[in-house]
C-alpha cells in the first residue's frame with residue numbers, strides 16, 4: 001500500500017504547514033476516488049499518488065505536489081470546483097483546472113494535427129506547472145499501458161511520443177522525455193523496440209569492461225590532480241532515442257558512440273575544462289567528437305563538455321563533463337528552477353548564515369532564475385504560436401487558425417469540400433451563422449449541403465489564405481460560366 005511518507009520524505013526541509021497541506025490532499029483524494037479502480041485492478045488513488053510522487057521527485061513546489069494528488073478529482077469524481085476552492089484555495093484550483101482542460105484533447109493519429117496539438121498544449125498552459133503535472137500524469141499512464149486494450153494502447157503510446165515527450169524536451173526536461181519515450185516505445189513500435197533491446201544488450205555487455213577501466217583510471221588521475229569529484233557515473237542511452245539515432249546511421253550500432261556515456265560532475269566551469277584537459281592527456285580524443293556545449297548551449301539550454309576517447313583497447317567511450325547545476329538543468333529543465341525557488345522560500349536561513357557577503361549576489365542570481373519560469377513560458381508562446389486560436393472538430397481534433405477567423409475559415413481548414421458546400425454551423429452546440437468569429441476552444445460542427453456554394457460576401461469575413469484561394473477560385477469559375485451563359489443567349 002502506498003504511504004503518505006513516501007511523498008513527504010522526498011521534500012527536503014519541509015515545513016509543518018506544507019506537510020499538513022499534503023496530508024490533507026492525500027486523504028481528500030483517497031476519499032474522492034474511493035471505490036474507483038484502474039484497468040490494472042489497482043485502486044485509482046495509486047495513479048494520482050504516483051503522479052504526485054514523481055512531481056515531488058523532480059522537486060516541484062508544494063502546491064504542484066498537492067495538485068498532483070488532486071489532478072483527477074474534478075474530472076473523475078463528484079467533487080465540485082467550489083468545494084476544492086474552499087478546501088485548497090485559488091492557486092491549487094487553477095492548477096487542477098488547467099490539467100483537467102488539457103485532458104480533453106485527443107490525438108487521433110492524423111499527422112497533420114500533431115503540430116496543432118503540441119501548440120495547443122502550450123497555448124493552454126498559463127502556468128508551466130500545469131504542463132509539468134500533465135506530463136507526469138501521462139508518464140504514469142504510459143508506464144501502465146500493458147493494462148489498456150491493444151487498439152487503444154497504440155494510439156496512447158504514439159501520442160506520448162509525438163506530443164508529451166516532445167513537450168518535455170521543449171522545456172528541457174530530458175529525464176522525463178526519456179522516461180516517456182521508453183515507456184511508450186514497445187507499444188508504439190513493438191518490432192523496432194525488440195530490435196533495439198537486443199542490439200543494446202549485446203553492445204553494453206561488451207562495453208562494460210572498457211567502462212570500468214576508464215572510470216577507475218580517470219578517478220585516480222583526478223584525485224592525483226586534486227580535482228574535487230562531485231560524481232562520476234555512467235548512464236545507458238534511452239532506448240527510444242537510441243533507435244532514432246540508429247535510423248540516422250543505417251542501423252549500424254558501431255557508429256554510435258554514446259550508447260553508454262561516462263558522466264563526470266565537478267564543482268564549476270573552470271574545473272570542467274580542467275577535467276577535459278586531464279582526459280585528453282590520458283587518452284587520445286576522436287577527431288570531431290569534442291563538443292563544447294558550455295560555451296555554445298543546445299537550443300533547449302543543455303550544457304556540458306563532450307568528448308569521445310580511444311581507450312587503447314580497441315574501443316571508444318564518450319565522456320560528458322558538467323557542473324551540478326548543469327546536471328539538474330539537463331534532467332529537469334525548467335523544473336530545476338523550482339529547486340532554487342525552494343531554496344529561497346525555505347533555505348533563507350542557510351543563505352544568511354554563510355559568513356560572507358557573497359549571499360547578496362547569490363540571492364540576486366537566484367531571484368533572476370526564479371523569475372524565469374513565467375518569462376520562459378511567455379517566450380515559448382511567442383516563439384511557437386502568435387495570435388492563434390485552437391478550434392475543435394466534434395470528434396476532438398484540433399485545428400489552429402489565426403485570431404478573428406470565422407466558421408468559413410475553419411470549414412476550409414478541415415477540407416475544401418466542406419468549405420465549398422458549407423450551409424450553416426453549430427458553435428458549441430448552438431446554431432450560428434457562417435461568418436461568426438471564432439473563440440479559442442470553440443467546438444464547431446459544419447452542416448454541409450451539396451447545393452450550397454461559396455458567396456462573394458464570404459470574402460469580407462474570412463482571415464485565412466486557404467479560404468480566400470478557394471472562394472476566389474469558385475467565383476472566377478462561376479462568373480466565367482455566367483458570362484459564357486449570357487453570351488450563349490445571343
Ligand code: MN
Nearest residue numbers: 047071072137
Ligand atoms: Mn490522471
